[in-house]
């Protein structure tokens with residue numbers, strides 16, 4: 029396909045890579061370079077080039093790869109799982125599955141940094157937040173976190189930060205899910221937080237606490253009245269977090285009504301497949317007084333240039349780009365697509381529908397409990413919602429487990445004497461009968477319950493009375509009560525989708541984000557039952573397919589990065605950073621060098637880097653960059669020398685966030701090593717390296733990979749992602765393990781769990797597996813080469829209009845480039861935002877704005893964009909430069925012009941008087957393609973400051989929209 033590159037590229041490679049061989053030739057001509065390999069030789073430093081070919085299986089066609097993956101998938105066995113522990117099977121409404129989960133209009137969007145072209149998913153996220161606020165009874169909620177366990181850890185950190193009593197002890201109820209306790213312990217250690225795991229019922233508060241966390245209902249199913257505990261904790265000045273199952277809150281008094289300061293949990297059972305652990309959206313709700321300390325993104329209501337209601341991310345100044353080592357958390361990519369789905373599940377069912385689901389589950393649980401009692405078992409988790417702890421008495425556990433196996437049922441095992449049963453939305457009366465048979469040890473149902481008895485059982489529910497029964501209403505907003513016919517819902521989903529600019533419309537050249545093709549073949553297996561319907565704690569015997577998938581993917585990623593070991597647990601790049609740094613800390617500790625706590629980070633680094641380092645208890649020491657944007661080697665040497673005894677690590681992004689392959693990367697690594705430090709490489713820019721060079725070869729000790737950047741997992745509008753790490757041999761023993769699941773990483777030296785599920789968001793790993801399987805070694809290498817070509821082509825085409833800020837040795841860039849627009853402020857009073865918003869009128873999403881350098885944009889085209897699309901984007905940028913030139917020359921008004929007033933909505937153009945000095949046509953149809961197909965923005969430019977001054981993060985009453 030690529031002719032002059034490799035001969036063995038698969039048929040799929042030609043579909044994944046945008047430009048064909050003629051295009052490539054033309055693009056090279058513009059650069060004055062004869063062939064692609066010559067371009068790569070001039071771009072990537074010779075000293076670090078990988079001279080061999082990656083040892084990966086032969087590339088497969090789309091059809092063959094799907095068939096091969098199916099063979100792996102069927103090795104997973106789908107049992108009915110009644111394990112619970114924070115994961116419940118549920119029904120994904122088909123209209124949501126097809127129109128959101130399987131729809132590129134939703135899943136290929138990016139985090140809504142350009143809110144005017146993201147109103148659809150912002151509205152969907154506002155629905156999610158409103159749902160969480162309603163269900164928890166708290167005042168504000170964020171737009172998702174990665175999973176329940178990390179949300180609990182974020183709650184602990186926030187409590188530590190806002191609590192004024194100076195205590196450093198955190199109480200963790202022993203009734204929390206074990207994986208939550210595991211993650212809390214991992215996260216507490218580097219911060220010097222002392223964790224007490226205990227029984228909230230007899231905790232004596234002898235030690236001052238800054239906070240506490242309780243599970244509601246408890247992990248074994250029991251519902252406790254936490255009021256007395258919370259009062260005592262508050263008297264100490266501690267903050268209390270309640271980890272709550274949101275479905276139970278439709279029947280139970282919500283945490284906000286019994287004094288909780290923070291509520292966290294997972295919304296998985298709101299229509300999201302189990303997926304062997306993820307992805308699912310966790311939620312985080314708290315009181316408004318803590319709005320500036322909340323981790324993660326919050327969607328807030330503001331207004332646009334016309335005074336119309338418009339949504340955008342609120343309180344952005346909390347985030348890492350600005351706050352760096354003082355950020356509230358390192359969370360960047362979260363779980364937007366899953367939060368959108370969970371919110372839509374509430375829209376689909378409405379308040380009455382959700383309550384009916386909860387009630388039905390509760391009633392079936394009551395019946396199960398009654399049946400088991402009549403069989404002579406006792407239930408030690410009363411009152412309960414959906415989970416029973418069954419005491420086996422004299423019955424041997426083994427007998428129960430064999431009977432369960434025979435019926436393909438998974439139970440939770442507490443110990444030799446007790447098992448757990450959690451019912452869910454999919455549970456039928458037949459399932460309940462089956463459970464009864466299982467415990468009876470017979471295929472005959474020992475007895476039946478008559479209608480009278482059933483009524484009596486339901487009447488006895490402990491949830492009907494004080495203090496548990498919920499009295500307040502929820503999901504009363506019209507959005508949850510208007511779309512209950514499928515026709516209505518389909519149109520609502522489509523309306524929101526069409527307000528958003530995703531990859532289905534045009535390229536999204538966000539630098540550092542790698543918005544490449546997310547091929548349909550890669551996506552299809554995600555919703556296969558063999559991957560989707562598996563509980564994360566299902567026994568290994570049922571997950572053989574997943575084990576093969578992990579093993580192969582780990583091998584492939586190790587080969588691509590040149591590392592000895594891979595951990596698939598971190599479920600975002602930020603979590604990979606945290607994990608990798610923690611692994612480094614444990615390594616130092618194992619050598620009695622725990623005093624090493626200085627982390628050098630170049631000033632050009634992504635904000636998550638310093639934020640992650642701080643979470644590991646490290647002191648961040650910034651390293652300067654030189655005039656060419658490279659790490660200032662002299663400054664690095666000086667800082668490494670100065671902190672030699674304390675040096676723990678350097679975090680370095682490669683190629684740098686300035687879009688350049690630094691020649692001296694090996695020397696940088698050597699300097700750090702010579703002072704006893706380890707090198708952490710931020711692998712977000714791996715798309716410029718795959719097949720050409722390997723971090724493990726040129727000196728890095730650890731590196732994370734954003735599978736949602738380089739390896740084709742779609743961004744989902746801000747998640748899901750996956751951030752596995754690769755490590756050198758000496759760090760392998762420290763990789764994350766898991767308390768619940770047996771995995772080869774469970775090493776005595778392991779740092780413990782850093783995510784709720786052992787393999788993170790396991791179900792989306794199929795996407796990266798498919799990508800590598802279909803590309804093969806040559807295809808992947810070709811992709812990297814073309815990514816570099818595309819970036820250089822754009823840089824060359826645009827540099828006469830906008831200077832390219834940094835270049836490498838031969839005046840070439842890596843896979844992205846920074847365009848400097850700072851002079852336009854002076855010459856035409858044009859801000860970077862004016863250009864970003866004007867691009868919307870041309871039908872484009874802006875590149876990354878003002879990062880890593882204020883007043884610039886960073887363009888990353890990726891290999892998937894065709895020459896035609898690159899030209900179209902360049903034409904838009906060039907046309908905008910001409911529009912700016914007219915301001916500079918005085919021909920056009922400096923205030924009232926197409927840039928300052930951008931973006932232009934249809935409403936704005938059509939209604940009322942038109943009294944701008946330019947035409948409507950110039951405003952809306954500035955380029956030929958806009959006449960053929962116009963992407964209309966749904967709101968005008970959004971006033972960010974207004975929304976932060978008037979903070980609202982839940983759905984407004986309908987009247988607000990009709991003004």
Ligand SMILES: *Cc1c(COP(=O)(O)O)cnc(C)c1O
Nearest residue numbers: 360361540600601602634636712
């Ligand atoms: C995207 C990115 C990150 C953060 O990764 P997430 O997956 O969003 O957590 C870190 N560093 C760089 C350079 C990035 O581009």
